[in-house]
Amino acid sequence: MRLLFLGDLVGRVGRQIVFDRLPGLIERYGIDFVxxxxxxxxxxxxxxxxxxxxxxxxxxxxxxxxxxxWDQREALSFCERTDRFLRPANYPSGTPGRGATLVQSRNGANVLVVNVMGRVYMDALDDPFQAVERELDACGLGEQADVIVIDMHAEATSEKQAMGHFVDGRATLVVGTHTHVPTADHQILPGGTAYQSDAGMCGAYDSVLGMDKEEPVSRFLRKIPSSRFSPAKGEASLSGLCVDVDLRTGLATRVEPFRSGGVLSEALPHHWDAQPPD
Known part of the structure; x- marks a missing residue:
């Protein structure tokens, strides 16, 4: 099975490159789940x-x-009408929406996706480790779920790495988001779980984390905000992670970074041009 994860999508240019390229990527590489x-x-x-x-x-x-x-307030309502939109599972009980969902992939596999948010240098939410444990208890790998993907939205690399080791062998992929910079530590952990500390962003990298450079640079220099942050308008990059999955175990057999377009060096899953794995 072939799985593609794309990191934080930033602004119009980030949206547009995903809209323009994702359908062709799915067709070219036979991607089963995104x-x-x-x-x-x-x-x-x-x-x-x-x-x-x-x-x-x-x-x-x-x-x-x-x-x-919740920055766009309409999310508080439409999140209740779909099972494909996730907010972090460790929001307090009673928060609208859901933090995990089980969705069937194009090849018929049942994929559990769990979204949690870290607590180090972030808003004080419930324990993400206990939240993940609850979801895995309810829908375990090789039981209700054939594949399990965990998006660990967190600032601290240590917290993301700890989550990877916490679920190693019990999840297919743990991938970090939030910092918008792709890390070079993609690997398969000893128990078979694919891991990367941050998938990067889909947006313009000639920027400060996807935002137009002028305002954030000014704030660092003067410590005074002069305007709102606005997304950069330069050429965008797609950034994420490609994972091959053995559906007999639900564990990863190969993990590679994915980068295409913009100023970043290209990293494409050329092995995916061959016959798809089972």
Whole structure:
């Protein structure tokens, strides 16, 4: 099975490169399942229902989020009408929406996607480790779920790595989001779980984390905000992670970074041009 995860989608240029390229990538490589973190899709802050639906039309199977999930207030209502839009599972009980979902892939596998948010240098939410444990207890790998993907939206690399080791052998993929910079530590952990500390972003990398450079640089220099942050308008890159999955175990057999377009060096899954794995 072939799984593609795309990191934080930032602004119009990030949306457009996903809309333009994702359908062709799915067709070219025979991708079975796509997860996109879209919490910065609407002007850099949150996601609207229209953008959510457009991402599904482009081929995304599940949309994950993070600390900006409620920046577009309409998300509080449309999140209740779909099982493919996730907010972090460790929000307090009673928060609208859901933090995990079980969705059938193009090849018929049942994929559990779990979205949690870290607590180090982030908003004080419930324990993400206990939240993940609850979801795995309810829908375990090799039981109800053939594949399990965990989006760990967090600032601290240590917290993301700890989550990877916490579920090693019990999940297919743990991938970090939020920092918008792709890390070079993609690997398969000893128990068979694919891992990367941060998938990067889908947006313009000639920027400060996807935002136009002038305002964030000015704030660092003067410590005074002069305007709102706005997404950069330069050439965008797709950034994420490609994972091969053995459906007999639900564990990863290969993991590689994915980068295409913009100023980043290209990293494409050329091995996916061969016969798809079982």
């Amino acid at each position: 997860v996109v973190n879209a919490e910065n899709a609407a002007g850099g802050f949150g996601v609207t229902e229209e953008i959510f639906n457009d991402l599904l039309d482009a081929g995304a199977d599940v949309i994950t989020t993070g600390n900006h999930v």
